[in-house]
Amino acid sequence: MFRDREDAGVKLGLELSRLQLHQPVVLALPRGGVPVAVEVAKALNAPLDLLIVRKVGAPGNAELAVAAIVDGDPGEIVLNREIVETYALDEDALRVLIANERPELERQRVVYRGKNKPMSIAGKTAIIVDDGATTGTTMKIAIHALKRRSPREIIVAVPVSPQETVADLAREADRVVCISQPGQFRALSYHYLRFPQLSDSEVVSAMDEAARSHTAGQHRTGRHAVSASSTTATKSMTRNNKEK
Numbered sequence: 001m002f003r004d005r006e007d008a009g010v011k012l013g014l015e016l017s018r019l020q021l022h023q024p025v026v027l028a029l030p031r032g033g034v035p036v037a038v039e040v041a042k043a044l045n046a047p048l049d050l051l052i053v054r055k056v057g058a059p060g061n062a063e064l065a066v067a068a069i070v071d072g073d074p075g076e077i078v079l080n081r082e083i084v085e086t087y088a089l090d091e092d093a094l095r096v097l098i099a100n101e102r103p104e105l106e107r108q109r110v111v112y113r114g115k116n117k118p119m120s121i122a123g124k125t126a127i128i129v130d131d132g133a134t135t136g137t138t139m140k141i142a143i144h145a146l147k148r149r150s151p152r153e154i155i156v157a158v159p160v161s162p163q164e165t166v167a168d169l170a171r172e173a174d175r176v177v178c179i180s181q182p183g184q185f186r187a188l189s190y191h192y193l194r195f196p197q198l199s200d201s202e203v204v205s206a207m208d209e210a211a212r213s214h215t216a217g218q219h220r221t222g223r224h225a226v227s228a229s230s231t232t233a234t235k236s237m238t239r240n241n242k243e244k
Helices: 006-019 031-044 083-087 090-115 137-147 163-172 201-241
Strands: 024-028 046-052 051-056 061-070 076-079 124-130 153-160 176-180
Touching: 006 031, 006 124, 006 176, 024 031, 031 046, 031 124, 031 201, 046 137, 046 163, 046 201, 051 090, 051 137, 061 090, 061 137, 076 137, 090 201, 124 137, 137 153, 137 163, 163 176
Parallel strands: 024 046, 024 124, 124 153, 153 176
Antiparallel strands: 051 061, 061 076
């Protein structure tokens, strides 16, 4: 059990830091995935971005996704063909359902991202982070959308998930990193001592903190590189002077 999302993120970051990842970019699924992803990004000294996914529910059953809209440049619409066929939805019906969900996606994009465009993940390691994966539906949608953006590798990183969901996600992503895979999953909140609902302002504050932390980390890395280069140059000059 995790104390809170931050604790889960620290432990998940430790697991990921043991892997040799090529240019990692951490992508948080808001809202719950953001505090977890902030800690992961710190552990990897990696940039953090949001992957905003808006589920499009079936008629009369909003929890059952017939499609999803994924924010991006350009955005993506991912269809759940099986559910579309089950409900016998034609293009017009789908268009209406999708249009109904766009305003909320746009609202989140404006609030969370402002005028910033999504980070490029082409040729990089994309790490999708959430606070857990119960059924894995949203995560699968995210994976399908990211594959079109040409990453080098897609990693799913969650603190906790049922064993069968991890197995499903492993068939979609290149790797899955999951700390806890309980046999009896119950609800996601059961695995956290503190599991509060997050507000938009908390998401924005966490993203701002991550950006500051990454910038500071980059500056430290740059200073260390300059210092190491200067030390090497000094040693080289000393050797040359001795040889003379």
